[in-house]
Amino acid sequence: MRAWKTQTPLGADARQPNRRSGEGDVSLTELNALGVLYQYFPPSDYDRHGTEAHAQWTHFRQTYGFKYADMLEVSPGKLGDYEAKLRMFFEEHIHADPEVRYVVDGSGYFDVRDTDDDWIRIAVEPGDLLVLPAGIFHRFTVDSRNYILAVRLFADEPQWVPINRPAADQHPAHLEYMRQYGREASDPGPDQKAVCVG
Ligand SMILES: CSCCC(=O)/C(O)=C/O
Numbered sequence: 001m002r003a004w005k006t007q008t009p010l011g012a013d014a015r016q017p018n019r020r021s022g023e024g025d026v027s028l029t030e031l032n033a034l035g036v037l038y039q040y041f042p043p044s045d046y047d048r049h050g051t052e053a054h055a056q057w058t059h060f061r062q063t064y065g066f067k068y069a070d071m072l073e074v075s076p077g078k079l080g081d082y083e084a085k086l087r088m089f090f091e092e093h094i095h096a097d098p099e100v101r102y103v104v105d106g107s108g109y110f111d112v113r114d115t116d117d118d119w120i121r122i123a124v125e126p127g128d129l130l131v132l133p134a135g136i137f138h139r140f141t142v143d144s145r146n147y148i149l150a151v152r153l154f155a156d157e158p159q160w161v162p163i164n165r166p167a168a169d170q171h172p173a174h175l176e177y178m179r180q181y182g183r184e185a186s187d188p189g190p191d192q193k194a195v196c197v198g
């Protein structure tokens with residue numbers, strides 16, 4: 001996984017890196033300060049059929065209470081209304097619950113807003129597990145390879161409910177997010193611990 005600030009405005013093709021020139025990578029510590037958690041599980045630990053071939057996975061899911069999982073294959077041939085779905089994923093939104101995605105195959109970009117309202121682009125590849133906290137403004141796109149196979153982990157029954165702006169700005173999940181991680185927050189998340197392996 002690597003992360004960087006995107007150029008503003010974004011270039012014509014969102015699936016390109018759109019990296020802001022002259023700036024280095026955004027660090028995992030900076031992502032953790034936004035409440036974004038990251039862990040790496042070797043892709044062999046989670047085969048394409050969703051069986052968790054490794055105790056490490058079970059431990060992670062029990063620790064964070066992600067009892068449910070499904071798989072999402074984002075590609076022109078597999079996902080109906082592909083371009084419309086991609087537009088929906090790329091429309092800035094929040095969720096009332098954490099967004100937990102594990103990449104089994106392919107790649108893509110999760111963009112999250114930072115405290116300066118800039119976009120930080122998180123490039124994910126197989127083995128990357130990303131936890132976006134409830135209430136964070138974010139968006140997703142595949143990259144130019146137009147393919148990702150990701151496991152979606154949930155605490156409750158799988159559901160995908162995006163809350164777009166402007167309604168999201170006053171949503172309790174976003175207000176709580178800003179209380180914990182916003183510019184005025186006294187410290188990054190009272191009980192957050194950086195989850196980062198390897
Ligand atoms: C590969 S995850 C698909 C996009 C998604 O579930 C989401 O919520 C993007 O923000």
Ligand SMILES: [Fe+2]
Binds near residue numbers: 138
């Ligand atoms: Fe999302």
